[in-house]
Amino acid sequence: MRKDYKTVKGYGEKEIVISKSRFIAYVDRAETEEEAINFINKIKKMHYNATHNCSCYMIGEHNQIQKANDDGEPSGTAGVPMLEVLKKQGLQDTVVVVTRYFGGIKLGAGGLVRAYGKATTEGIAAAQVVERRLHHVMKVTIDYTWLGKVENEIRNSKYTLAEIQYADNVDIIVHVLKDEEQAFVEWMTELTNGQATITCIDKMFIEKVIS
Numbered sequence: 001m002r003k004d005y006k007t008v009k010g011y012g013e014k015e016i017v018i019s020k021s022r023f024i025a026y027v028d029r030a031e032t033e034e035e036a037i038n039f040i041n042k043i044k045k046m047h048y049n050a051t052h053n054c055s056c057y058m059i060g061e062h063n064q065i066q067k068a069n070d071d072g073e074p075s076g077t078a079g080v081p082m083l084e085v086l087k088k089q090g091l092q093d094t095v096v097v098v099t100r101y102f103g104g105i106k107l108g109a110g111g112l113v114r115a116y117g118k119a120t121t122e123g124i125a126a127a128q129v130v131e132r133r134l135h136h137v138m139k140v141t142i143d144y145t146w147l148g149k150v151e152n153e154i155r156n157s158k159y160t161l162a163e164i165q166y167a168d169n170v171d172i173i174v175h176v177l178k179d180e181e182q183a184f185v186e187w188m189t190e191l192t193n194g195q196a197t198i199t200c201i202d203k204m205f206i207e208k209v210i211s
Contacts, residue, residue: 005090007092008127008128011027013026013123022101024119026123027095043055052070057086057095060093077113082096082116131207135160135205136200138176140188141197142169142196143170146195
């Protein structure tokens with residue numbers, strides 16, 4: 001299964017003006033190439049009269065899908081610098097479109113590279129970067145007599161108490177980081193004198209905003 005990785009929280013946009021040209025960055029998460037293409041087409045339709053709608057995306061656990069499009073800007077001055085920002089920040093499953101409305105002043109190749117890179121960086125900041133970390137969903141089944149102690153200990157631990165389910169016994173659902181499940185089982189077994197039944201019922205990614 002996929003390891004921990006960084007991506008954007010969701011949709012974000014940011015406009016900057018450089019030498020009278022407007023650069024509007026649009027950023028979103030895209031987990032498939034189809035999603036990325038649909039996003040790009042949506043922005044292009046919205047800004048059909050723009051001078052350029054340059055784009056890039058990076059998709060897949062191993063970044064196996066990487067595309068960059070200059071959309072009429074000089075080769076290598078827009079899409080590639082945008083893609084380099086994604087690589088530098090270590091982002092996966094991310095699509096970016098930077099729309100440009102030409103302001104009458106030419107920027108030159110170096111100026112374009114810097115402008116598209118800056119717009120992308122600011123668009124990503126608007127979308128927010130998250131780290132998605134793989135967790136094991138652990139179910140701890142105990143007798144009601146253990147509930148108070150176990151609930152209190154979990155709430156004061158590094159683990160995340162997600163849910164308590166009340167039936168004949170009590171099921172406590174806990175999110176435990178990948179590679180820490182064995183330590184959790186040992187801790188819970190010791191805490192309950194072996195009276196708890198502990199099982200892994202699922203795996204899931206949990207997101208945390210990091211910038």
